[in-house]
Amino acid sequence: MASQHVLAEPATAAIFLVATVDDGGVDGVRDLLADLAGLTRAVAFRSPGDRLTCVAGVGARIWDGLYGEPRPAGLHPFQELAGSKHTAIATPGDLLFHLRARRMDLCFELARQIGLRLSGLATVVDEVHAFKYFDQRDVLGFVDGTENPDDEDAVAAVVVGEEDPSFAGSSYVIVQKYVHDMAAWQANSVEEQERVIGRSKVDDIEMPDSIKPKNSHIALNVIEDEDGNELDIVRDNMVFGNIADGSFGTYFIGYAKTPDVIEQMLRNMFIGDPPGNYDRILDFSTVLTGNLFFVPTADFLEAQPDSPSTPDGSLRIGSLK
Structure with missing residues (x-):
């Protein structure tokens, strides 16, 4: 089975669209998802060297109405995580479109075409136009994505295998939109910023465990299995911002073969490990959205399975989970 372009090379431009499906829209949405690869090729043909791709994700609420049984083993709604000070909120979202290219105009044109197809079927509830910031840094000034696995390790981290054979070749993705309090962040010395992240700012070297704070971002985002092996995900975070309203942020997007690893990272960040030892970066970053797809x-999307929806195209009652 041919996977979607989850492991596309890092892009310089991206658009993230999250949409909720309207009542009566499931059949049209299923048709759009089946046509998405061809729609992407039609736009990419204008400049094939700029590597336009689009990954589509489907949320738990809409799965049954779109595709019925079987259901992906790890698919469930994003779970809110309330810590002693910070909360990872869950927000509406049935569909994710992750568009990437070396040029924003290609992303924009494909997003426009997707929007035309979604008209009357679904409502875009979040839209972020994002970009590569200098040498893969976030707007806080630190390199983002240093620990991403490569090659076969990346495939092993994000591609479903024998654990759910009906969906081999698929993936899971969690997205969150963070905005940063830049004034508060910049009021800290570089040394204090490095203690928050757990890595040097200029040369991107991780601190030794002996001096790395236990509540640093890196310390709480290293997840290991019962044998002590580190568990990987693939991040493709991008920067976004608005000069007029002074909002600057990071769009977090993490792909994995199971949502468990990312969910554990988020529990460590927001609740703490141990509880109360939350991620210091959250004192400067506020999360505005949270979705799992x-x-x-x-191949699955293009196959267009028979409709499991009611004759008028509305959702089955059992799909509203």
Whole structure:
């Protein structure tokens, strides 16, 4: 089964669209998802060297109405995580479109075409136009994505295998939109910023465990299995901002073969490990959205399974989970 372009090379431009499906819209949405690869090729043909891709994800609420049984083993709604000080909120979202390219105009044109197809079927509830910031840094000034696995390790981290054979080749993705309090952040010395992240700012070297704070971002985002092996995800975070309203942020997007790893990272960040030892970066970063999606293979989307919806195209009652 051909996977979607989850492991596309890092892009210089991206658009993230999150939409909720309107009542009566499931059949049209299923048709759009089946046509998405061809729609992407039609736009990418204008400049094939700029590597336009689009990954589509499907949320738990809409899965049954779109595709019925079987259901992906790890698919469920994003779970709110309330810590002693900070909360990872859950927000509406049935569909994710992750568009990437070396040029924003290609992303924009494909997003426009997707929007036209979604008209009357679904409502875009969040839209972020994002970009590569200098040498893969976030707007806080630190390199983002240093620990991403490469090559076969990346495939092993994000591609579903024998653990759910009906959906081999698929992935899961969690997205969150963070805005940063830049004034508060910049009021800290570089040394204090490095203690918050757990890594040097200029040369991107991780602190030794002996001096790395236990509540640093890196310390709480290293997840290991019962044998002590580190568990990987693939991040493709991007920077966004608005000069007029002074909002600057990071769009977090993490792909994995199971949502468990990312969810554990978020529990460590917001609740703490141990509880109360939350991620210091959250004192400067506020999360505005939270969604979990399943990313079927491209072959699955194009197959257009028979409609499990009611004759008028509305959702089945059982799908509203």
